[in-house]
Amino acid sequence: MKGNERAMIVNLKDRITTSQAAVVLVNYILAAGILTLPRTSVEKVKTPDVWITVILGGLIAIMAGIIIVKLSQQYPKKTFYQYSQELLGKWVGGLLCLLIVGYFFTLSAFEVRTLSEVTGFFLLEDTPAWAIIMPFMWIGLYLIMGGINPMARLFSLIFPISVVVFLLVAFMSSGIFELDNLRPVLGLGIKPILAGLKTTGLMFLGPEIMLLLVAFMQQPDKAVKVILVGVSIPMIFYVITVVMVIGALSVDGVVTRTWPTISLIRSFEIPGLFFERFESFMLVIWIMQIFATFTITYYAAALGLAQLFKKNIHPFMYGLIPIIYIIAMTPKSINDLFKFGDMIGNAALLLFGVMPLLLLIVSKLKEGKHETET
Amino acid sequence: MKQRHKNVRLLFRFLSFLLLLTLTGCWSQREIEELGLVVGIALDLEKDKSLEEALERNENRYPDKALMTITNQLITSETTGAGKKEGKSQQKAYNNVSESGDAILPVLRNMVLRSDKHLFAQHLKVIVIGEDLARTVNLNQILDFFLRGQEVRPSSIILIAKNRASKTLESKEPAVIPALHLIQISKGQERTTKILPPISLGKLSGKLHSESSFLLQNVSTKNGEVKFEGASLIDGRAKKLRGFLNEKDLEGITWVTGKGKGGLVKSLDEKTGQLIIYEIESMKSKIRPHVVGNNISFEVNISSEGRIAENWVVSRKVSENEFLKRAEKVSKKEVERLVKNVLDKTQKEYQADVLGFGDRLRIEYPKVWENVKKDWDQTFSKIPIKYNVKLTITDYGTSVLNK
Numbered sequence: 001m002k003g004n005e006r007a008m009i010v011n012l013k014d015r016i017t018t019s020q021a022a023v024v025l026v027n028y029i030l031a032a033g034i035l036t037l038p039r040t041s042v043e044k045v046k047t048p049d050v051w052i053t054v055i056l057g058g059l060i061a062i063m064a065g066i067i068i069v070k071l072s073q074q075y076p077k078k079t080f081y082q083y084s085q086e087l088l089g090k091w092v093g094g095l096l097c098l099l100i101v102g103y104f105f106t107l108s109a110f111e112v113r114t115l116s117e118v119t120g121f122f123l124l125e126d127t128p129a130w131a132i133i134m135p136f137m138w139i140g141l142y143l144i145m146g147g148i149n150p151m152a153r154l155f156s157l158i159f160p161i162s163v164v165v166f167l168l169v170a171f172m173s174s175g176i177f178e179l180d181n182l183r184p185v186l187g188l189g190i191k192p193i194l195a196g197l198k199t200t201g202l203m204f205l206g207p208e209i210m211l212l213l214v215a216f217m218q219q220p221d222k223a224v225k226v227i228l229v230g231v232s233i234p235m236i237f238y239v240i241t242v243v244m245v246i247g248a249l250s251v252d253g254v255v256t257r258t259w260p261t262i263s264l265i266r267s268f269e270i271p272g273l274f275f276e277r278f279e280s281f282m283l284v285i286w287i288m289q290i291f292a293t294f295t296i297t298y299y300a301a302a303l304g305l306a307q308l309f310k311k312n313i314h315p316f317m318y319g320l321i322p323i324i325y326i327i328a329m330t331p332k333s334i335n336d337l338f339k340f341g342d343m344i345g346n347a348a349l350l351l352f353g354v355m356p357l358l359l360l361i362v363s364k365l366k367e368g369k370h371e372t373e374t
Numbered sequence: 375m376k377q378r379h380k381n382v383r384l385l386f387r388f389l390s391f392l393l394l395l396t397l398t399g400c401w402s403q404r405e406i407e408e409l410g411l412v413v414g415i416a417l418d419l420e421k422d423k424s425l426e427e428a429l430e431r432n433e434n435r436y437p438d439k440a441l442m443t444i445t446n447q448l449i450t451s452e453t454t455g456a457g458k459k460e461g462k463s464q465q466k467a468y469n470n471v472s473e474s475g476d477a478i479l480p481v482l483r484n485m486v487l488r489s490d491k492h493l494f495a496q497h498l499k500v501i502v503i504g505e506d507l508a509r510t511v512n513l514n515q516i517l518d519f520f521l522r523g524q525e526v527r528p529s530s531i532i533l534i535a536k537n538r539a540s541k542t543l544e545s546k547e548p549a550v551i552p553a554l555h556l557i558q559i560s561k562g563q564e565r566t567t568k569i570l571p572p573i574s575l576g577k578l579s580g581k582l583h584s585e586s587s588f589l590l591q592n593v594s595t596k597n598g599e600v601k602f603e604g605a606s607l608i609d610g611r612a613k614k615l616r617g618f619l620n621e622k623d624l625e626g627i628t629w630v631t632g633k634g635k636g637g638l639v640k641s642l643d644e645k646t647g648q649l650i651i652y653e654i655e656s657m658k659s660k661i662r663p664h665v666v667g668n669n670i671s672f673e674v675n676i677s678s679e680g681r682i683a684e685n686w687v688v689s690r691k692v693s694e695n696e697f698l699k700r701a702e703k704v705s706k707k708e709v710e711r712l713v714k715n716v717l718d719k720t721q722k723e724y725q726a727d728v729l730g731f732g733d734r735l736r737i738e739y740p741k742v743w744e745n746v747k748k749d750w751d752q753t754f755s756k757i758p759i760k761y762n763v764k765l766t767i768t769d770y771g772t773s774v775l776n777k
Contacts, residue, residue, distance in 0.1 A: 047740075121524050176577070180733060187740025253580020256521070267528040267576030276497060276527075 018222045020152040021213055025230030027155045027292035029206035030162070030237060032114040032341070035286065037203055037238060038245040038260040045196035048182045048251055050242045053193045057200030058235035064353055065207030065227035071360045072214035073223060074367070080211035081307040087363055094308060096355075100211075101304035103351055105320055107205075107344055108297035109327035112136065113337060115290045116328075122262060123283055133328065137321055140291065144299040144317060148216050151299065155292050162285040166237060169265055169282050170244050176268045177247040202345040203238060204231055208352040212300055258334075298324065407451045410491030413468075414447035414553025416539035417516060418504035420474050439476035440511050445540040446471045446482075447553045450491055466548040472540060478519040495523075498530045500553050501575065502593065504539035505606070508615035513608060514582050521579050528576030531560060534606040534615065536594040546598045556593065559602055567628040567637035567654070568621045569602050586610040587726035587751055589627070592618065607724055610751065617724055619716075626716025629676055629709055630729045630761075632659025639680075639765075641708040643687045643700065652705040652765065653683035661734040665742050670753070672731055674761040676709065682770040693774045698767050706765045713761050725755035 016024070033040075041050045075083035080100070085093035115136065116129045124132060143151060186193075207227055214223045245264045246254055257263040265279040302320055306313035331337040420441040448469045471489060475481035482493065503516065520526045533556065535542045545552045560572045570591045573581070581588045587610040594603040605624055609616045619627070628634040639652040655678075662673045682701060691697065720728055732750050736743040746753050 176574070180737060183737040184740050187737070188744070249576060250580035250584070252584035253577065256579045256583050263528055263576060267574055269527075269529045 014147045014149045015218045016148060016152045016216050017218055021217050021226045022229045023155045023159050024152055025206055026233045028209050028296045029204055029234040030289045031293035032111055033203045034241055035259045035261045038242050038254050041196045041199050042251055042254045044199050045192045047188055047192045048246055049186060049193050051239050053196040053200045054238045054242055056197060058204055058231055060201045061204030061207055062227055062231045066224055067360055068207055068210045068356045069223040069227055071356050072211055074363050077215055079215040081304045097304055097308050101301050103347055104297045104301035105324055106327060108294050109324045110341055110344055111290050111294045113328040140295045140298055141317060143295050151295060158288045165281050165285045169278055170240050173244050173248055173264055173268050181247050181250040205348050408492050409494040410448040410450045411497050412446050412493055412495040413449055414500045414543050416445040416502045416543050417507055418443045418539050419506035419510060441474060441476055443472055443474045444481045445543055447543045468551045470543055495525045498526050500531050500556050502533045502535045502539040502542050504535050508534055513613045520575060530575050531572045532578055532590055533593045534590045536592055541595040542593050542600050564635045567625045567634045570605055571633055582613055586732055587728050589728045607726055607728060623716045623719055626712040629713055630674060632657055639705045639708050641704040644704060646687050648686040650701050651684035652680050654678055654680045663735045663738050665739050670757050672759045677764040679766045679768050702765050702767050706763050709763045717759055721755045726751045727754040
């Protein structure tokens with residue numbers, strides 16, 4: 001059994017440090033949403049208090065993440081795919097795993113499609129979608145063939161670049177920032193803030209990766225710390241984004257823009273600077289972030305299948321490519337795509353908002369039972 | 375076995391040559407020689423009947439739609455070298471192309487029929503809308519294409535032209551690019567109170583969506599020269615041009631909003647009737663709404679520090695405190711006059727809040743604002759507004775006496 005186990009968990013010696021785990025989480029959370037967040041949240045909140053909603057959404061994500069971590073810590077060195085069957089029995093556990101695998105590759109398809117939509121619109125007008133998507137997916141395949149460690153290392157390279165470029169571009173827009181656009185604070189009470197909570201909470205999709213990641217950590221007992229750091233950093237990114245976008249374009253202006261964050265960066269010019277189209281910088285780091293999210297979800301799906309069927313992971317990696325491609329090409333229009341994103345969000349709410357808490361309770365009960373029995 | 379291994383390696387070696395194909399460059403590349411960089415766009419309403427008929431014959435144009443003429447200012451590889459002083463050629467540094475029709479994009483695409491350049495608007499600087507067009511067509515409709523398209527930069531500045539907009543994109547000097555010239559002028563806001571802070575396309579989309587009235591900078595042409603002259607009042611509901619404010623009104627607006635960065639106040643000394651020029655060093659304005667029951671009122675507190683920059687009053691020691699007080703007082707009166715003038719004009723004549731009073735109410739009394747925002751322009755016209763002006767002269771330059 002032991003030898004068998006080693007074969008199917010592609011190299012569990014492949015461990016990552018606590019800081020690497022945090023970087024993986026940050027890169028996973030930051031993805032497609034940052035370009036639309038100001039609009040989707042303002043549409044719901046309708047007041048400039050969106051930034052409070054974002055912070056609250058982050059706090060909720062941290063709570064959900066901690067529950068997930070606590071659940072995973074009950075079963076050291078095992079991923080969710082392995083312990084769920086132990087916890088729920090072969091069939092129920094297996095079914096749940098399949099659902100989660102489905103979620104992961106659907107999400108990776110969504111990321112790929114958003115990538116092709118935005119780069120096709122803003123950067124590479126004449127390049128067909130397949131020519132954008134295919135190299136992207138192949139390089140992703142190449143990366144995840146190496147397992148979790150090369151991924152974590154690549155993300156550690158991407159991360160500082162993203163931070164620097166993001167902050168640079170965000171603060172360059174301070175020239176058109178107007179504080180009055182962000183006032184009044186809590187002018188209409190807290191009701192509007194709560195209206196946007198679901199939207200902003202879903203921006204922090206990502207802590208679910210801890211279902212798997214804890215098993216790869218050198219020090220799994222520090223997983224809560226990973227959640228705290230890994231969610232707070234995207235939270236800062238998001239708060240800066242909504243503050244700068246609303247400050248420049250005003251609540252009324254934000255709702256008219258499909259991609260408000262890109263509109264913001266296109267709305268200013270730095271006099272005396274030779275360079276003009278800063279959005280290309282922003283899009284570059286954004287593509288890197290999408291790539292990170294894509295590879296993590298892709299890997300998580302492949303890992304799930306491999307562990308579920310106790311087979312080598314590589315065939316699953318190859319096999320998922322066409323599936324992801326076909327799902328990515330299914331939405332017919334940009335509205336379909338946005339709807340598709342909402343659907344994934346709702347699924348995530350059920351799978352990772354409600355389910356881990358139930359499972360944690362079940363596992364605690366079981367544990368209690370064992371203890372009384374012995 | 376070994377032989378097979380070798381073959382596979384050879385195959386990979388050949389395959390790796392395929393990688394060279396990816397080094398040929400970008401898929402969506404465009405050569406800069408083939409681009410026509412659009413730096414300015416002028417939009418005019420066309421009233422010429424014969425042109426209208428000619429167009430209707432040749433194209434599937436809808437007869438009852440407003441006819442526009444669009445003028446693109448292009449910079450191309452041919453024009454960049456031209457217009458320089460050392461070259462003897464009198465070719466202009468820019469190239470204006472005009473075309474007429476009833477919607478923006480079809481017109482722009484019709485330019486393809488005449489031009490060898492690929493129009494490229496990623497570096498667009500300014501959009502000038504002619505007064506007739508702004509008066510008759512909803513600004514949301516005119517600008518829809520520019521806000522929707524991915525190519526036009528939201529950082530481009532919007533101006534309203536008195537009479538024809540296409541005239542503002544022409545210059546007598548071949549070396550000057552009129553669109554860039556307009557941008558340079560709009561930066562003069564630091565030295566005069568007669569220019570509004572520039573409004574970009576990106577900011578405009580918010581203003582158009584908010585239903586509140588606002589101002590756009592005017593530009594006029596005379597003898598082939600452009601000049602920033604007053605502003606246009608855009609109605610928040612109809613989103614059309616309602617009327618003009620002159621330069622003096624603009625001074626008042628700058629004082630009320632406190633958004634000026636510099637400028638002058640010209641006033642007459644009460645005793646001698648001579649000129650005193652006060653130069654603004656800093657300017658602040660605080661609009662305070664008061665709500666008692668259902669009654670809304672506003673209080674505007676304007677304060678400014680500055681210096682005496684020019685003085686025509688003879689044989690007085692400028693440094694004397696008594697004289698400084700006198701100068702402060704007349705300058706203050708002048709500012710009060712400007713403020714009163716613009717308040718009267720916006721409240722009585724136009725009944726439109728373009729001074730940001732509504733915004734202050736929104737910030738300080740959000741719940742009251744929710745109730746009144748629907749008919750705000752109407753409500754605003756009847757609201758009492760008090761104003762206090764405080765000017766302080768901090769110095770008088772390098773000359774103490776004036777003799």
